[in-house]
Amino acid sequence: MSKVRLAFLWHMHQPLYRQPETDEYLLPWVRLHATRAYYDMAWMLERHPGIRCTVNFTPVLLDQLEDYARGVARDRFLDLSIRPAAHLYDEERQALLRSFFMVDWETVVRAIPRYWELLQKRGRDMRFVDLPAVAKRFSDAELTDLQVLFNLGWMGFGALEDDRGLVELRRKGRDYTQEDLAYILAAQRRIVGQIVPRWRALSEKGQIELSTTPYYHPILPLVCDTDTARRAMPTVQLPPRFTYPQDARWHVRQAIESHARRFGKPPAGMWPAEGSVSPEALEVLASEGVRWACSDEGVLLHSLPADSPRLAALYRPWQVAAGSGQVSMLFRDRGLSDLIGFTYSKIPAATAVSDFLFNLETIGRAWDSAHLEGQPTVGVFLDGENPWEHFAGSGREFLDTFYGQLESSSAVETVTLSEAVAAASGRIERIHSGSWIEASYRIWIGHEEDRLGWTALGKAREAVEAAARDGTASVESLELARQHLYAAEGSDWFWWYGDDFSTEMAAEFDGLFRGHVIRACRLLGVAPPREALKPIKQLDQPGVETKPLREPTLLVSPTLDGRETNFFEWQGAGLYQPGQHRGSMFGGAQAFRSLHYAFDLNSLYLRLDPAETTARTMEVANRVSMTVLGPNQELRIDFGLAEDGQERPGTGPSGAPLGRAVFLQIFELAVPFAEVGLRPGDAAAFFLQIWRGDVEVERLPRSGFVNLTVPDQDFERIHWRV
Numbered sequence: 017m018s019k020v021r022l023a024f025l026w027h028m029h030q031p032l033y034r035q036p037e038t039d040e041y042l043l044p045w046v047r048l049h050a051t052r053a054y055y056d057m058a059w060m061l062e063r064h065p066g067i068r069c070t071v072n073f074t075p076v077l078l079d080q081l082e083d084y085a086r087g088v089a090r091d092r093f094l095d096l097s098i099r100p101a102a103h104l105y106d107e108e109r110q111a112l113l114r115s116f117f118m119v120d121w122e123t124v125v126r127a128i129p130r131y132w133e134l135l136q137k138r139g140r141d142m143r144f145v146d147l148p149a150v151a152k153r154f155s156d157a158e159l160t161d162l163q164v165l166f167n168l169g170w171m172g173f174g175a176l177e178d179d180r181g182l183v184e185l186r187r188k189g190r191d192y193t194q195e196d197l198a199y200i201l202a203a204q205r206r207i208v209g210q211i212v213p214r215w216r217a218l219s220e221k222g223q224i225e226l227s228t229t230p231y232y233h234p235i236l237p238l239v240c241d242t243d244t245a246r247r248a249m250p251t252v253q254l255p256p257r258f259t260y261p262q263d264a265r266w267h268v269r270q271a272i273e274s275h276a277r278r279f280g281k282p283p284a285g286m287w288p289a290e291g292s293v294s295p296e297a298l299e300v301l302a303s304e305g306v307r308w309a310c311s312d313e314g315v316l317l318h319s320l321p322a323d324s325p326r327l328a329a330l331y332r333p334w335q336v337a338a339g340s341g342q343v344s345m346l347f348r349d350r351g352l353s354d355l356i357g358f359t360y361s362k363i364p365a366a367t368a369v370s371d372f373l374f375n376l377e378t379i380g381r382a383w384d385s386a387h388l389e390g391q392p393t394v395g396v397f398l399d400g401e402n403p404w405e406h407f408a409g410s411g412r413e414f415l416d417t418f419y420g421q422l423e424s425s426s427a428v429e430t431v432t433l434s435e436a437v438a439a440a441s442g443r444i445e446r447i448h449s450g451s452w453i454e455a456s457y458r459i460w461i462g463h464e465e466d467r468l469g470w471t472a473l474g475k476a477r478e479a480v481e482a483a484a485r486d487g488t489a490s491v492e493s494l495e496l497a498r499q500h501l502y503a504a505e506g507s508d509w510f511w512w513y514g515d516d517f518s519t520e521m522a523a524e525f526d527g528l529f530r531g532h533v534i535r536a537c538r539l540l541g542v543a544p545p546r547e548a549l550k551p552i553k554q555l556d557q558p559g560v561e562t563k564p565l566r567e568p569t570l571l572v573s574p575t576l577d578g579r580e581t582n583f584f585e586w587q588g589a590g591l592y593q594p595g596q597h598r599g600s601m602f603g604g605a606q607a608f609r610s611l612h613y614a615f616d617l618n619s620l621y622l623r624l625d626p627a628e629t630t631a632r633t634m635e636v637a638n639r640v641s642m643t644v645l646g647p648n649q650e651l652r653i654d655f656g657l658a659e660d661g662q663e664r665p666g667t668g669p670s671g672a673p674l675g676r677a678v679f680l681q682i683f684e685l686a687v688p689f690a691e692v693g694l695r696p697g698d699a700a701a702f703f704l705q706i707w708r709g710d711v712e713v714e715r716l717p718r719s720g721f722v723n724l725t726v727p728d729q730d731f732e733r734i735h736w737r738v
Contacts, residue, residue: 017377017380017381017384017427018380018383018384018390018391018392019380019391019426019427019428019429020376020377020379020380020383020391020392020393020394020427020428020429021391021392021393021394021428021429021430021431021435021436022376022394022396022422022428022429022430022431023069023070023346023393023394023395023396023430023431023432023433023435023436024069024070024396024397024430025069025070025071025072025227025287025310025348025395025396025397025398025433026057026069026070026071026072026398026399026400027072027229027287027397027398027399027400028053028054028071028072028073028074028077028400028401029072029073029074029076029077029229029233029289029399029401030045030046030049030074030076030077030080030401031076031232031233031506031508031509031525031528032076032079032080032232032503032506032528033045033046033080033091033528034080034083034089035528035531036500036503036528036531036532036534036535037531037535037703037715038712038715038718040090040091040092041080041083041089041090041091041092041094042091042092042524042527042528043091043092043093043521043524044091044092044093044094046077046080046081046084046089047084047089047091047094047204047208048167048170049170049401050081050084050204050207050208050211051170051171051172051175051203051204051207051208052170052171052172052175052401052404052405052410053172053400053401053402053404053410054081054211054215054401055172055174055175055207055210055211055214056172056173056174056175056404056410056411056412056415057071057400057415058174058211058214058215058218059173059174059177059178060174060412060415060416060419061218061223061224061419062214062218063416063419064416064419064420064423065223066419066422066423066430067223067419067422067423067430068223068224068225068430068431068432068435069224069225069430069432070224070225070226070227070285070432070433070434071215071224071225071226071227071400072226072227072228072229072286072287072400073215073226073227073228073275074228074229074231074232074233074271074289075228075229075231075232075270075271075274075275076231076232076233076503076506078212078274078278079274081208081211081212082212084205084208085205085208085209085211085212087205092111093115093116093166094201096108096111096112096115096116096163097163097166097167097197097201098197098201100156100160100194101156101157101159101160101163102156104159106148106151109151109154109159110147110148110151112159112162112163113138113147113150113151113154113162114142114147116162116163116165116166117134117135117138117166118166118520119166119169119170119405120405120406121135121140122406123405123406123407123408123409123410124169124405125169128165128169128186128189129189130161130165130189130190131162131165131169134158134161134162134165137150137153137154137158138150138154157191160192160193160194160197161190161191161192163192163197164185164192164196164197164200165192167197167200167201167204168182168185168186168200171186171200171203172404172410172412173409173410173411173412175203175207179203181199181203182199182200182203185199185200212278212279215279216278216279216280219279220280224432225284225285225432225433225434225435226275226279226283227275227283227284227285227286227287227433228271228272228274228275228283228286228287229271229286229287229288229289230264230267230268230271230286230288230289231266231267231268231270231271231274231502232267232502232503232505232506233289233506233507233508234263234264234267234289234502234505234506234507235289235290235292235451235457235460235461235507235510236264236267236268236288236289236292236293236294236297236300237292237293237294237296237297237449237457238258238292238457238460238461238470239258239260239261239263239264239267239505240259240260240261240264240294240296240297240300241257241258241259241261241296242254242255242257242258242259242461242470243257243259244294244296244449244457245449245456245457245458245461245462247294247448247449247450248318248448248449248450248454248455248456248457248458249456249457249458249462252458252461252462253467254461254467255461255466255467255468255470255471255474256470256471256474257474258470258473258474258477260477261296261300263477263501263502263505264296264297264300265300265303265304266498266502267502267505268286268300268301268304268306269304271283271286272304272305272306282305283306284306284307284308284433284434285306285307285308285309285310285344285433285434285437286301286306286308286309287309287310287397288301288309288310288311289506289507290451290452290453290459290460290507291310291311291312291315291348291397291451291452292311292450292451292452292457292507293309293311293315293447293448293449293450293451294447294449295337295338295339295446295447295449298336298337298338298339298343298447299338299339299341301338301343302338302339302341302342302343303338303339303341306343307343307344307434307437308343308344308345308346308433308434308437309343309344309345310345310346310347310348310395310397310433311345311347311348311447311450311451311452312347312348312350312450312451312452312453312455313326313330313347313348313349313350314350314450314452314454314455315347315447315448315450315451315452315455316329316330316334316347316444316448317329317330317455318448318450318455319336319444319446319447319448320444325386327379327382327383327386327388328386328388330347330349331349331379331383331392331393331394332390332392332393332440332441332442333345333346333393333436333437333438333439333440334346334347334440334442334443334444335440335441335442335443335444336443336444336447337443337444337445337446337447342443344437344440345437345440345444345447346393346395346433346436346437347395348395348396348397348398348452349394349395349396350452351375352372352375352376352394352396353395353396353397353398354398355368355371355372355375356372356396356398356403357398357399357402357403358403360372360407360414361403361406361407361408361411361414365413365414365417365418366417368414368418369414369417369418369421372418373421373422373425373427373428376394376427376428377427377428379392379394380392380427390439393431393436395436459510459511459514459516460507460510460511461510462514463513463514463515463516464514465513465514465552465553465554466510466513466514468513468547468552469509469510469513469529469547469552470510471545471547472530472533472544472545472547472548472552473501473504473505473533475545475547476497476501476504476533476536476537476544476545476548477501479536479537479540479542480494480497480498480501480536480540483497483540483542488540488541489539489540489541493539493540494540496536496539497535497536497537497539497540498536500532500533500535500536500539501532501533501536503532504529504532504533504536508525509525509526509528509529512525512526512553513526513552513553522553522555523551523553523555525553526551526552526553527551527720529552530548530549530551530552530720531720533545533548534548534549534645534721537650538643538650541650542649542650543645543646543647543648543649543650544645544650546647546699549645549699549700549701549721549723550699550701550723566589566590566591567590568588568589568590568613568614568615568724569588570587570588570589570614571588571614571615571616571617571727571731572585572586572587572588572589572614572615572616572621573616573619573621574586574614574621574623574684576621576663576676576677576678576684576685576686577661577678577680577684578661578678578679578680578681578682578683578684579661579680579681579682580681580682586612586614586623588614589612589613589614589621589623590612590613590614590722590724591610591611591612591613592610592611592613592716592717592722593609593610593611606627606636606713606714607624607626607627607633607636607637607706607713607714608624608625608626608627608633608683608706608714608716609625609626609627610624610625611623611624611704611716611717611722612624612625613702613722613724615689615724615726615727616727617696617727617728617729618688618689618690619686619687619688619689620644620686620687620689620702620724621684621685621686622642622684622685622686622704623682623683623684624640624682624683624684624704624716625682626681626682626683630659630679630680630681631659633657633659633683634657634659636706636708636713637657637706637707637708637713638656638657638707638708638709639654639655639656639657639706639707639708640654640655640657640677640683640685640704640705640706640707641653641654641655641704641705641707642655642666642675642685642687642702642703642704643702643703643704643705644687644692644694644700644701644702645700645701645702645721646692646693646694646698646700647698647699647700648693649692649693651668651669651674651692651693652669653666653667653668653674653675653687653692654666654667655667655675655677655685657679657683658679659679659680660679660680661678661679661680662678663676663677663678664676664677664678665677666685666687674687674691674692675687675688675691689726694726695726696726696727696728697725697726697728698725698726699723699724699725700723700724700725700726701721701722701723701724702721702722702724703715703716703717703720703721703722704716
């Protein structure tokens with residue numbers, strides 16, 4: 017039997033979780049995957065030196081790992097972990113109960129009796145949980161245990177094996193202290209700092225090959241030209257054409273530079289995000305010096321004559337035309353890759369490994385029976401981080417058994433991708449335009465929500481080009497705006513649009529995408545696209561952070577005097593309460609605890625209530641700025657804070673007076689719609705920044721924007737309710 021050459025590619029990736037406006041990290045998955053998958057996978061390969069494989073790290077993931085290692089990244093889950101349970105505000109206690117069971121329930125939560133007990137007390141189906149009421153029933157001790165168990169539950173087998181202190185905390189099981197929590201968080205940071213050096217060492221000793229992906233994980237063919245999607249889906253409805261091959265080239269070039277800086281040499285090859293390729297994308301790769309790339313068997317079979325036998329086509333490397341050059345390619349065996357990714361977690365490790373090896377040996381025997389030349393080369397490419405959440409013991413037994421049997425196998429040898437493609441001889445003149453899913457790009461451009469996202473991105477990208485041509489923005493602003501749009505070109509935002517996939521964090525992903533688009537436009541001083549001013553993702557329950565407690569229902573014309581003149585003055589206004597949880601800006605101080613917003617037919621009115629006393633607010637802040645985003649322009653208005661009850665004008669973009677405000681017991685301001693270019697029926701949005709000098713103390717809302725439609729004469733008739 018011909019010896020099968022097995023080429024693994026483990027793909028490590030997380031999108032950019034840093035918020036465009038505040039630079040705060042929204043979600044913790046980089047930090048938590050580091051303590052399991054990134055550490056575990058290196059740990060296991062160190063113990064199986066006979067295994068050769070390729071491991072792919074995206075630059076956007078490495079950037080975030082570096083931020084955590086340097087201690088400059090602080091995500092909201094980390095802030096909730098650090099804060100002693102006794103000091104948590106009501107909103108924070110609810111956030112803890114909402115978020116700190118986000119780990120596999122069967123393999124982690126059920127395995128720890130205390131963790132399972134806390135889940136039962138909270139309730140398993142959040143649709144039927146009255147979270148404010150439930151949170152009041154949790155003691156400080158229970159919440160401390162939850163803080164510890166969530167972070168401990170994300171520790172993989174390598175972390176536990178190398179740190180006996182973590183094992184002792186796991187054994188302790190309950191009644192944790194602040195010292196216990198501090199120990200775990202210190203271990204997290206230490207582990208994160210070891211990820212890149214550990215993988216670099218494996219590469220330098222020649223056991224593994226490290227590769228990369230275009231910088232922010234974009235669907236490279238769609239960045240080159242969204243109309244490419246019609247090649248696989250001729251009847252698909254598409255957004256206005258987006259065609260920026262120069263952006264695609266930036267993603268590739270910068271990924272190569274990032275990789276060389278971190279790992280000591282440029283990569284030989286790339287895993288294109290989602291295995292997405294096209295003739296234009298391959299031309300970019302080849303012209304930037306990329307020697308190999310990979311995709312899925314569906315793309316391969318669509319690139320060959322319809323009668324091409326799968327066996328002879330799939331299990332060999334190819335040379336593929338790429339403009340005036342060529343790129344070597346290997347294509348993944350979809351079935352074998354998916355067995356590891358989605359099936360083997362449900363069966364015993366020994367059974368899974370035996371099944372996989374049987375499949376490989378079957379390929380070898382079939383190869384011989386077909387009298388094919390050379391050795392069959394099998395590509396198994398898959399996510400290297402997410403599957404292990406669902407394996408018992410984070411996949412330790414499976415990986416240990418798997419690698420051990422591969423090392424001793426006489427029927428299989430493991431190879432890197434560069435080794436796998438070295439003997440490429442067959443040639444493909446034109447690669448099919450598609451990805452690993454359905455050999456198309458439907459997931460990222462086939463839904464109405466996708467099209468809205470691409471439309472918003474395209475309008476912002478056009479604004480950058482216009483500003484560059486006209487010289488209306490500084491070189492620095494143009495570069496920063498481009499960076500935000502490169503991030504917005506990432507595939508992850510579009511993955512969650514449409515109805516194919518679901519996540520509890522859909523609102524956060526939507527907000528991150530739109531935030532990059534809006535931030536780019538703000539840097540250029542142009543109005544953001546209308547599509548970006550309100551949520552693209554349609555949800556039954558909007559995201560917690562940007563959801564108002566109350567929408568405006570009446571036209572309101574309050575008296576601006578800095579006091580609550582009477583109970584009914586702001587009745588019918590909208591209300592947003594950010595809660596007490598804050599980041600580290602200005603020591604985490606808070607100036608205001610709630611934002612009321614209202615309007616009549618002429619003006620928008622805001623009211624800010626001090627978090628404590630007016631005197632304390634004046635210690636914390638001395639200025640409020642309001643940014644209004646309309647369909648045709650964006651502008652910022654600055655209002656000084658002076659606790660004297662005197663009405664003062666705001667300062668508009670040109671220094672001219674705009675709006676008026678007064679602060680005494682509460683801070684009230686008014687901005688005429690006409691003076692900010694808004695007309696009845698216009699969709700608009702705003703947010704507030706609270707400043708102490710040049711230091712931003714807080715932002716309201718904390719992420720995203722308050723959205724509104726400028727009212728007309730029918731507003732109260734439409735919104736009237738008993």
